Amino acid sequence: MKKLFAMLLVLAMVLSMAACGASAPAATEAPAAEKPAEAPAAEGSVYYLNFKPEQDEAWQNLAKEYTEKTGVPVTVLTAASGTYEETLMAEMGKSEAPTLFQVNGPVGLANWMDYCYDLSGSELYSHLVGDDFALKDGNAVLGIGYALETYGIIVNKTLLEKAGYTVDDIQSFADLKKVAEDITARSAELGFSAFSSAGMESSSDWRFKTHLANLPIYFEYQADGISTTTAIKGTYLDNYRQIWDLYINNSTCAPAELSAKTGDDSLNEFRNGQAAFYQNGSWAYGDLTGTFSDDELAMIPIYIGAGDEAKQGLCTGCENYWCVNKDADQADIDATLTFLNWCVTEGAEALANDMGFVIPFDTAVESNNLFARMANAYIADGKTPVSWNFTTMPSEEWKNMVGQALTAYAADQTDANWDAVVTAFVDGWASEYALLG
């Protein structure tokens, strides 16, 4: 069975490598073997299992820099996109387990609760600006959020101006709809579409089943004054339908083809100037800088026609939390804590610029990531950022079912198919929470 299990893991890795193609770095290992000769022996080492393929290279560089400075070996392994849980399970079962890993919010923590070192006494925690960014169990701090990221609708300003609009013209869902539908009506003449394809292929459908679905959840939580629930009501699902309709019907391809479109397709369409809008986040900045200058890009809030749109900012939040493996050797744990502290102090610039994170520590420096700066600009403008509530989604299964229903609805936009989305959203939420037990 272990053999079967190992094979499944290998298959999963092979699969995702094949799926990622050349654009995303698959599991890559840092040259940790290049330990400097003068390195002090038995000082402990750091093994970091990283969740975000986009930042793999930046982490490798940071690790190398740290090793050169201190002689402490740091290995960074990045799981291929979408296979983090699998990789983590396999790695944690080994004798050389990761000393540093990540969980996705409170639901993700459920798997790893028994493996997390209490960080409450660490120097890293003392730099954290508030307990909003810590995952706590009683007084124990099990996870520390390290990256604030932002998503919204990325705009190609050049194309928007070509269509006769500016970013300032879009202040609400009604504006967005008007602009998008106008572009669609004239797309043959303009030579581009409004939205890049909302790819629902399973490796990238998280843009809609998770990130877009955050908006109706956020507004419901706001209206009810709660921060999590085991029974969602779906108050704003009609708004979810509105924005989804807008995305799929004003896009570069026919809605029925979305089930086979990937996130890479979507990115390439945006880069090639085939679409003016592209829903993604600050992590996509690196993919766009080669093609666009900062002046050509902007990010606007995802308006869905709910809440006070005049005050709506970008979606900013924290999904990923650092956890330290409590079963590791004490020397390794200490080395890991020292490394983390170094990352948020001396490495703060790399975190901000190379990785594009706004870090929730008192040592933060301003990021050169355009979208991170725009998020702050919106806040300075008096707008309220939309928080990330998708960490309260009950399970991967729930997301998959919603994604599946959204895809089916896109192919055939009937009320009955939308009812299936609502069922997956509302009933699925309750039944999946019940199964978590």
Add this chain to the structure above:
Amino acid sequence: MVKATKKWWPIFVLPTFLAFIIGFIVPFLEGLYLSFCKFTTINKAAWVGIGNYVKVFEDAQFWTSLGFTASFTVVSTILINVLAFAVALALTKGIKGTNVFRTVYFMPNLIGGIVLGYIWNILINCVLSIAGQPLLALNNKAGYWGMIILMCWQQIGYMMIIYIAGLQSIPGSLIEAARIDGATGWQTLIKVKIPNVMPSITICMFLTLTNSFKLFDQNLALTGGDPNHSTEMLALNIYNNFYARSGAAWKGIGQAKAVVFCLMVIAISMIQLKATRSKEVQQ
């Protein structure tokens, strides 16, 4: 000679036996133990008893997957064997270019299942798109037949090679005797050739049956179980049990499923081996 073998056999058996113990027996027993536990990593397991198995049989998706797997296995096993045998017959008739055909038919088998799955996914989606049908992710009929086509395409060449070897080992004198006795081509096939290739049929049936039943990579890459788990075969269902929800309990349930699945595969292949073995003839 016989005496020496009797005396020294443990030495010859030992290396393979050790490998078998390390690579199969120990993990299997550990897996069996884990199926009664809840766990996240295998070295921190907490005993929960028989509960995992109860949950397996209560899971409606398990039965749906079992039904889907069974219907897939029956159809693909029959199709692959009939077609492979037909191709083997054609390629033992001494047609020109036989070797080229044999090589070409065998080639698909050299490509990995995941890669094949993605290639066929693109092909089938193109066809469906042209035909104006829902694409694979929303179309379980296309998913089912797509998997059958994919498996046939991949496996026929392999089974063909085994059948060719079987057909070539039939003594020429038997065929000649049949011809002199006035048997038609059809009679020769049914009464002489098929009984004589029964060993090949046994092995091919065994391979196709277990391959189809245990199918994972092609399933994952081609349909991923979409839509709504309706094309999810048992192996993929087990995999999804592990990762679709967080919480230690689900790993134990997945593990229990894997044990049930393993027992099923053993039972089915035993029955099949017994059934086809009994039809083999001694030359």
